[in-house]
Amino acid sequence: xxxxxxxxxTNEARQELHDQLGLTGAEISVxxxxxxxxxxxxxxxxQNEEIYAILEGExxxxxxxxxxxxxxxxxxxxxxxxxxxxxASKQSKLKYICIQVKANSLEGYTMxxxxxx
Amino acid sequence: xxxxxxxxxTNEARQELHDQLGLTGAEISVxxxxxxxxxxxxxxxxQNEEIYAILEGExxxxxxxxxxxxxxxxxxxxxxxxxxxxxASKQSKLKYICIQVKANSLEGYTMxxxxxx
Numbered sequence: 732x733x734x735x736x737x738x739x740x741t742n743e744a745r746q747e748l749h750d751q752l753g754l755t756g757a758e759i760s761v762x763x764x765x766x767x768x769x770x771x772x773x774x775x776x777x778q779n780e781e782i783y784a785i786l787e788g789e790x791x792x793x794x795x796x797x798x799x800x801x802x803x804x805x806x807x808x809x810x811x812x813x814x815x816x817x818x819a820s821k822q823s824k825l826k827y828i829c830i831q832v833k834a835n836s837l838e839g840y841t842m843x844x845x846x847x848x
Numbered sequence: 849x850x851x852x853x854x855x856x857x858t859n860e861a862r863q864e865l866h867d868q869l870g871l872t873g874a875e876i877s878v879x880x881x882x883x884x885x886x887x888x889x890x891x892x893x894x895q896n897e898e899i900y901a902i903l904e905g906e907x908x909x910x911x912x913x914x915x916x917x918x919x920x921x922x923x924x925x926x927x928x929x930x931x932x933x934x935x936a937s938k939q940s941k942l943k944y945i946c947i948q949v950k951a952n953s954l955e956g957y958t959m960x961x962x963x964x965x
Contacts, residue, residue, distance in 0.1 A: 734930035735911045739922050748899075749957065752925040756897045756949030757874065758957035759923075773965040778955060780873045782865075784945065786903075794852045805856050806876075808869040813851035814965060828901065828945075831961070832873030836953035838895060840866065840875035844948070848890040848931055 743826075758831040764790065764819035776811040780834040783807045783817075787826035790819040801825070810834070860943075875948040881907065881936035893928040897951040900924045900934075904943035907936040918942070927951070 736752050740761055749758040764770070766788075773793075783792070789802040793816050794809060801807065809815055811834050819825035838844070853869050857878055866875040881887070883905075890910075900909070906919040910933050911926060918924065926932055928951050936942035955961070 734927045735916070735924060737916060737918070737922055737924045739919075741921065747958070748923060749954075752899065752923060754897070754899065754925055754954070755952045756954050757899065757947065758954065759899065759947070760958075775963045775965065777961050777963060779957060779961045780871070782869065782871065782874065782876065799852075799854060801854070802856075804858065805854055806865060806869060807852060807854045808871055810851045830874065830876070830947060831954075831957050832949050833953050833955060834872050836873045836950050837866075837871070837875065837948075838950060840896060840948050841864070841877075844894050844896045846892045846894060848892065 756832065756836070760829045762827055762829060764817065764825045764827075766819050766824050767821045769818040770816055773814050773816045775814050776831070778833050779811055779831040781809045781815075782830040782832070783809070784828040784830075785825065786828060788819060788823035790817065790823075790825040792817050873949065873953070877946045879944055879946060881934065881942045883936050883941050884938045886935040887933055890931050890933045892931050893948070895950050896928055896948040898926045898932075899947040899949070900926070901945040901947075902942065903945065905936060905940040907934065907940075907942040909934050 785805040863878045902922040
């Protein structure tokens, strides 16, 4: 496998990056929910922590029955077992990144994992 | 630990999210390099794969001596051992997300890890 891979995301459709980038430690998707729509199901995870970055628009996420407002600039961590469903507001689309990683898999990071040359 | 955590990033300074969000499978930083500047060192990693999402602006990244142009909408995976350094262009800042995950840590994902309720 090459030491790096670059792609460009040019459209609004849902993109899943695991295979496109050759990821081994995460799955990442870039998503855009049109105004007034939602993910059509509630889901949780077996092993994976999810981290959501809201890039554009606003909406809400229901987590274990609690309704949380979200807007551009927000980041949300959700534990594997939590039941979640995302909604765009009636007025705007909701564009967001979803990062899936195995919970408790990170060991060192930044200054304990980096080698400065 | 709560089943979720939400934060809002309101300014341009570098933000490291591991502690703010209580992450256990990743470290994520949001960064903005002013026009004409660069990360002041070359680095690699011991264990961690890095994934970069370019949010705004343009610039370049040198990976193992190869110069790669980057702009908003680009995503780049970099293997742990690759030597890397990021530069903003002279004309624009470079705003990007950096996601650190342990290489080869992901097991199932999406349909093999999700539980649809």
